Amino acid sequence: MYPPPVQRLITELGKLPGIGQRTAQRLAFHILRSDAEDATALADAIREVKERIGLCEVCFNLADEARCRICQDERRDASLICVVEEPGDVIPVERTHEYRGRYHVLGGALSPIDGIDPEDLKIAELYARVLAGGITEVVLATNPTTTGEATALHIAAALRERAPDVVVTRLASGLPVGSDLEYADEVTLGKALVGRRTL
Numbered sequence: 234m235y236p237p238p239v240q241r242l243i244t245e246l247g248k249l250p251g252i253g254q255r256t257a258q259r260l261a262f263h264i265l266r267s268d269a270e271d272a273t274a275l276a277d278a279i280r281e282v283k284e285r286i287g288l289c290e291v292c293f294n295l296a297d298e299a300r301c302r303i304c305q306d307e308r309r310d311a312s313l314i315c316v317v318e319e320p321g322d323v324i325p326v327e328r329t330h331e332y333r334g335r336y337h338v339l340g341g342a343l344s345p346i347d348g349i350d351p352e353d354l355k356i357a358e359l360y361a362r363v364l365a366g367g368i369t370e371v372v373l374a375t376n377p378t379t380t381g382e383a384t385a386l387h388i389a390a391a392l393r394e395r396a397p398d399v400v401v402t403r404l405a406s407g408l409p410v411g412s413d414l415e416y417a418d419e420v421t422l423g424k425a426l427v428g429r430r431t432l
């Protein structure tokens with residue numbers, strides 16, 4: 234229907250989450266209409282993010298160097314680890330200004346139905362960090378969803394066995410059940426952090 238390059242752009246845009254065929258067409262025509270400079274800036278931004286951004290070697294947060302900014306920051310409390318599912322979950326916790334420790338990004342949540350087992354997440358890496366010593370508390374800030382809760386319980390049980398001296402806490406209730414951390418407002422999330430309870 235369209236010249237092949239246009240069809241190719243529509244196909245690629247349509248692979249993005251939440252973008253249906255019609256939206257993909259609308260975006261493609263918007264890009265066609267925009268000036269060459271803006272279109273190139275978009276293409277360059279996509280290329281650059283793939284070339285320059287990787288995962289932090291310590292916590293698996295997004296990083297443009299071997300270690301992310303938070304792991305490099307000496308002022309952050311290295312005895313505290315906040316465990317989240319995705320790199321996008323670090324931002325809402327940071328926005329609360331209630332947390333001064335470090336992070337550990339799992340890369341998802343346990344979901345046997347979807348074939349996501351402990352080996353598919355950075356769980357072994359978390360245990361290694363805790364067992365390396367110097368950690369006093371692990372805050373489990375996985376999402377208040379079925380898979381997020383299951384992941385928190387799995388990690389809490391394993392940590393109790395491997396590192397009984399480390400306090401394991403979970404965000405206080407008050408977060409909307411079934412939602413993602415990403416969508417929690419900072420006041421609610423801040424209160425959930427302050428009121429975290431021992432598991």
Ligand SMILES: [Zn+2]
Binds near residue numbers: 300
């Ligand atoms: Zn890091």
